Amino acid sequence: MTSVVNHDQVGKKLPRKEDLRFLTGHGKFIDDIQVPHCWHAAFIRSPHAHATINGIDASQALTIDGVIGVYTGHDLAKLTTSLRIAPPIDGLKPVEMTTLPIDKVLFQGDLVACVIAINRYIAEDAIDLVEVDYTPLSPVTNLAQAQEPNAPLVIESLKTNLLSHQFHETGQVELCEQQAFKVITSTFSQHRQTHLPMETRGCIALWDEGNQHLNFHVGTQAPHPYRTQLAARLQLTESQVTIHSPDIGGAFGQKIVLYREELTVAALARLLKHAIRWREDRLENLVGSSQAREDFCTTRVSVDPHGKILGLDFQILEDFGAYSFYPGNYLARVVAMILTGPYKIAHYRYDVKVFLTNKVGNAPMRAPMSVTSWVMEGTMDAIARELGLDPVDVRKMNMVTQDEMPYVMPTGEVLSDVTPLETLNGALAAIDYDAFPSRKKLSIQRQRLRGIGICNVIESTTYGSAFYKAAGIPGSGHEAVWIRIEPTGVINASVGLGPSGQGYETAFSQVIAEGLGVEPSQIRVLMGNSDIAPYGMGSRGARGGTAGGGAFYLCAQQAHQKLLRIAAHLLKTTPLEHLKMIEGLIHCLKSGEYVPTDISLKQLAQIAYFEPTRLPPDEMPGLEFHLTYDPPPMTYSNSTHICEVEIDPSTGALTIERYVVAEDCGTVLNPQIVAGQQHGAIAMGLSGVLFEEVIYDETGQNTTGTLADYLMATCGDLPQIEIVHMNTPNQKxxxxxxxxxxxxxxxxxxxxxxxxxxxxxxxKIQVNQQPLTPMYLRRLIREASSRSDV
Known part of the structure; x- marks a missing residue:
């Protein structure tokens, strides 16, 4: 196992630079941006899940003093182009949507028209006066209905509601089933959830008629791809659009693409030649913004008598909702590609089907492949149950070990620089797994059910360009940065990521400082402005640290080398390889130790900018550095999570007694930031399993449109999270x-x-669906008790 390298700046637990403004109330979010005389947008939304639009009468609304206009799908079609999602992916059907619906609405909360008024109050009042004539249609409200031969069509240009279908097989799964000691089938039902950012969506559009230029303020995780989409839909050039992304109050995948509301605001600001802003309220966010996670999975695993896996068949059905802002295979296929995780499985088959329904469209949500580990680890537990084996023994028997890496997964993904057996042993020791039977006996005496759950995670990160190409997903995985050392020696830097709480300003300052040999306090990281930052792919898929941090480190090393070349030229007799910048001062290697010289970063910067004749031959003036970096196709981190719970059988109430995670996430840039990310991710996962659920009734009505209905965990519901750090670096x-x-x-x-x-x-209960509400658990326990009484 590779040991962790000690660094000068990387790995220090420095306080977050961002927190000064956040904790003192000086953060700048969309609503903090003041625009005098700005008009406001509000949207009429459909009360029906599926209906034709026969006509829209805005005459009453237009009589209100302060209403500027009411704009429909017909109006927006003249101002914008449609969005067509049709990458050349086998099994994926092309779909297209207009900016606002013209003929038909596809979910309850779907957009119908937009009101522009001089303030938000008037705009909201005018909504109620717009009369829409609908003809309700039968909705498709679940996966079973979507698959019926005569089901209503969500999108009438398609022959069925099947949006995407991919199939793959490595080896001979059927033969494995024929030769197996046992074939075990398991099902896993993950429920629909939503991102629920603290700050809902919002934007401000400022059209400059004289310069024919749009300044667009929006909280986005991907400023440059967002600009590309917005310019194209408005039929502008990218030089005519600037994206300003200020502080963002949470995103979790909901703030990546250009949404229809935002495009509408931009188009109308251009049409009316006036500043317009929009802020989504919580109801709109819950019923009209993106959702995720509704999957139904089945595994059939072939095993020998000892629990060794011979072959695995995996099927996933995904409810994608009504609209495609992403290719239909984008989320579910990643699950299938990495499902086998840390286990040796030579024979593997997957069948991925994605269906349209009359619900809000899907978007990536923090860990869009979240169901992966539950499905694989739940299958391992099923093997142990069926064969009467210890679940730990089953896992260890099938696990990839260090001497077997790099290991080629059956989908062709390469697993390397991960330590699943080590983290498993570390987590087992931390929770005292061997003493669990004793703890279970004590719970039984208290008439409680006690259980322990193990989950080995292989987390896909980085998503380099080669991964997207192999997966048949359009996109690039590269990242771009620039670093500029100013004449006074202070450092400005920028990257094309869109921060939404990750602590980039702090962590990247440490990475740049590491590469340059300076203090992080000298560095300012600028993000969120598409005119300032280089074109990057944005924040998603846990790629920020690897793609952005990697690019910054390589760029900083380039800058460091130029500074050393200048210093060596000034010192004349000192070889370049004997020089190093430490804390902003050139050091020279003498007798095996680096000793300081009198040459500082500031002096080198003064020479580079103001005395170029003192530079080495062929060295250009200035200290500006640009670099793009395309990381490996995929990097992986890994961890083992162990959760111990008690259930009160009389009520179904579940209590988490302990939660331990042993984590190997590579070189840690800042321990405080990493711990925050770990705690936040675990809290989000637990909250989703215990409470969060978007529920649609049989008519397609969202019954969880308020925070009184859509529940989430608070600090009192979550356990203390114990983290065992077992980090090892990636070699690539x-x-x-x-x-x-x-x-x-x-x-x-x-x-x-x-x-x-x-x-x-x-x-003898199988808990195979979420959320784990007391009602669900109590029903299972009651049914089991009833069976035992017979």
Missing amino acids: TPLGIKGMAEGGVMGAIGSLMNAANSACSDL
């Missing part, structure tokens, strides 16, 4: 960065679900 990335931030969601889901199953095992 700068600084050994692996990436992290989503694996905690995966591990929380898998370990909590497996713990609930463990607690109910004596009752």
Whole structure:
């Protein structure tokens, strides 16, 4: 196992630079941006899940003093182009949507028209006066209905509601089933959730008629791809659009693409030649913004008598909702590609089907592959149950070990620089797994059900360009940065990521400082302005640390080398390889130690800018550095989560007694930031399993449109999270960065679900769906008790 390298600046627990403005109330979010005389947009939304639009009468609304206009899908079609999602992917059907619906609405909360008024109050009042004539249609409200031969069509240009279908097989799964000692089938039902950022969506559009230029303020995770989309839909050039992304109050995947509301605001600001802003309220966010996670999975695993896996068949059905802002295979296929995780499985088959329904469209949500680890680890537990084996022994028997890496997964993904056996042993020791039977006996004496759940996580991070190409997903995985050392020696830097709480300003300052040999306090990282930052792919998929941090480190090393060349030229007799910048001062290697010279970074900067004749021959003036970096196709971090729970059989109430995670997330840039990401991801996963659920009734009405109905965990519902650090570097990335931030969601889901199953095992109960509400658990326990009474 590779040991962790000690660094000068990377790995220090420095306080977050961002927190000064956040904790003192000086953060700048969309609503903090003041625009005099700005008009406001508000949207009429459909009360029906599926209906034709026969006509829109805005005459009453237009009589209100202060209403500027009411604009429909017909109006916006003249101002914008449609969005067509049709990458050349086998099994994926092309779909297209207009900016606002013209003929038909596809979910309750779908957009119908936009009111522009001089203030938000008037705009909201005018909504109620717009009369829309609908003809309700039968909605498609669940996966079963979507698959029926005569089901209503969500999108009438398609022959069925099947949006995307991919199939793959490595080896001979059928033969494995024929030769197996046992074939075990398991099902896993993950429920629909939403991102629920603290700050809902919002934007401000400022059209400059004289310069024919749009300044667009919006909280986005991907400023440059967002600009590309917005310019194209408005039929402008990218030089005519500037994206300003200020502080963002949470995103979790909901703030990546250009949404229809934002495009409408931009188009109308251009049409009316006036500043317009929009702020989504919480109701709109819950019923009209993106959602995720509604999957139904089945595994059939072939095993020998000892629990060794011979072959695995995996099927996933995904409810994608009504609209495609992403290719339909984008989320579910990643699950299938990495499902086997840390286990040796030579024969593997997957069947991925994605269906349209009359619900809000899907978007990536923190850990879009979140179901992966639960499905694989739940399958491992099923093997142990069926064969009467210890679940730990089954895992260890099938696990990839260090001497077997790099290991080629059956989908062709390469697993390397991960330590699943080590983290498993570390987590088992931390929770005292061997003493669990004793703890279970004490719970039984208290008439409680006690269970322990293990989840080994292989977290996919980075998503380099080669991964996208192999997966048939359009996109690039590179990142771009620039670093500029100013004449006074202070350092400005920028990257094309969109921060939404990750602590980039702090962590990247440490990475740049490491590469340059300066203090992080000298560095300012600028993000969120598409005219300032270089074109990058944005924040998603836990790629920020690896792609962005890696790019910054390599760029800083370039800058460091130029500074050393200048210093060596000034010193004349000192070889370049004997020089090093430490804390902003050139040091020279003498007798095996670096000793300081009198040459500082500031002096070198003064020479580079103001005395170029003193530079080495062929060295250009100035200290500006630009670099793009395309990371490996995929890097992986790994962890083992173990959750121990008690269930009160009389009420179904579940209590998390302990939560331990052993984590290997590579080189840690800042321990405080990494711990925050780990805690936040685990909390999100646990909250989703225990409480969060978007519920649509049989008519397609969202019954969870308020925070009184859509529940989430608070601090009192969550356990103390114990983290065992077992980090090892990646050998193929700068600084050994692996990436992290989503694996905690995966591990929380898998370990909590497996713990609930463990607690109910004596009752022969299978807990195979979420959320784990007391009502659901109590019903299972009551049914089991009824069977035992017969």
